[in-house]
Amino acid sequence: MTSSLHRLYSFRRCPYAMRARLGLLFAEVQVELREITLKNKPAQMLAISPKGTVPVLQIFGATVDNAVIEESREIMVWALVQKDPQGLLDTKVLHQANTLIEQNDNDFKHWLDRYKYADRHFEMTQTEYRQRGETFLQILEELLTKNPYLLGDNATIADIGIMPFVRQFAHVDRDVFYSLPYPKLQLWLQHWLEHPLFLQAMTKFQPWQEGDDLVVFPTSLGLLDGVCLPHPQ
Numbered sequence: 001m002t003s004s005l006h007r008l009y010s011f012r013r014c015p016y017a018m019r020a021r022l023g024l025l026f027a028e029v030q031v032e033l034r035e036i037t038l039k040n041k042p043a044q045m046l047a048i049s050p051k052g053t054v055p056v057l058q059i060f061g062a063t064v065d066n067a068v069i070e071e072s073r074e075i076m077v078w079a080l081v082q083k084d085p086q087g088l089l090d091t092k093v094l095h096q097a098n099t100l101i102e103q104n105d106n107d108f109k110h111w112l113d114r115y116k117y118a119d120r121h122f123e124m125t126q127t128e129y130r131q132r133g134e135t136f137l138q139i140l141e142e143l144l145t146k147n148p149y150l151l152g153d154n155a156t157i158a159d160i161g162i163m164p165f166v167r168q169f170a171h172v173d174r175d176v177f178y179s180l181p182y183p184k185l186q187l188w189l190q191h192w193l194e195h196p197l198f199l200q201a202m203t204k205f206q207p208w209q210e211g212d213d214l215v216v217f218p219t220s221l222g223l224l225d226g227v228c229l230p231h232p233q
Contacts, residue, residue, distance in 0.1 A: 005032040007058040008075075008217065009045045012204060015164035016072035020055040021201040022160040023076030025218055027083045031057070033217035034208035042208065073101060076157055086155065093151040097158035100139075100150065104162045108136035112165060116172050130176070133169060137182055140166070144184035148232045163192045184232075191232035 008024070008031040010017040024031060036042060041052050048068050049056040057069040057078070069075050080089045090097075111133035118126035140162070143150050150158045166189055170177040178186055192198055200218055208215070 004060065005030060005214075005216065006060055007032045007034060009034050009036055009042070009049075009054055009056040009058075011036055011038060011054045012202065014054055015168050016053075017055040018164035018167075018201060019161050020057070020072045020075040020079075021217070022164075022197060023079040023157075025197040025201055026086055026088055026160065027079035028085065028221045029079045029082055030216055030218060030221065033205060033215045035205040035215075037207045040207070042210075044210075073105075073161065076161060080157065088155060088157045088160065090152075090154070090156050093156055093158075096151055097156050097161070100158045101161045103136060103139070104165055108133060108169075109165060111136075112169050115169065130172075134180070137166070137169070137180070137185060140188075141182040141185045144188050144232070149188070159188075159192070163189065163198075167193065188232045 006029075008020065010021060010033060012018075012035060034042065034045070036045060036054060045054075045056055046052055048058055049070050051070065053070070055072050055075055057075045059067050059069065059078075069078055077089070111129055114121045114124070115126060115129040115133050118124075118129055121129070124132075140150065147153060149155045150162070166185070170189060180186075203217075203219075205215055205217075206212075
């Protein structure tokens with residue numbers, strides 16, 4: 001079956017893919033979704049993105065130079081440039097948002113990986129890796145003591161760009177995470193875990209195979225129309 005939709009290769013549990021899907025959801029942009037398995041990446045994805053990581057967005061009708069977007073941050077921005085009804089690309093805080101996302105993607109992700117896979121990294125204990133990662137959590141906690149979202153009264157690209165990684169950190173050991181002295185961050189995370197668009201972003205799909213019926217993501221738009229969402233407290 002042919003389709004005029006752009007095509008997203010994704011993996012449900014990958015935090016990079018999560019934030020790409022959230023960007024598409026907030027932008028109300030539908031794509032053809034191809035869920036993959038990391039152990040059996042489809043040749044069609046590798047042909048357009050040889051590095052073999054998700055997410056990958058294949059844009060149809062674009063010029064050859066920008067027909068494939070291989071970075072999750074760029075997918076979020078591309079989607080929100082198309083449509084941004086919630087104002088996630090707020091220009092007043094966009095520089096600060098980008099700085100926070102860079103800290104997340106570089107420093108925090110480094111320690112997160114070692115905390116999660118401490119049995120592969122013997123230089124420090126798992127507790128020490130967690131404590132290194134907490135440096136970034138402390139920054140987020142301080143921001144959330146001032147505002148319900150990271151950069152103000154409303155969500156921005158910083159919130160959806162960082163939340164999947166905080167979620168992954170928390171899920172290494174949930175009991176430990178919720179015992180840490182970050183009450184605002186814990187409430188913020190719980191708010192996002194219950195958010196209608198995050199729940200839709202985490203819909204389970206079978207891994208794509210050649211010949212499968214087309215999967216449209218999101219399956220429906222306008223989920224937030226008329227809905228008054230509570231702020232994290």
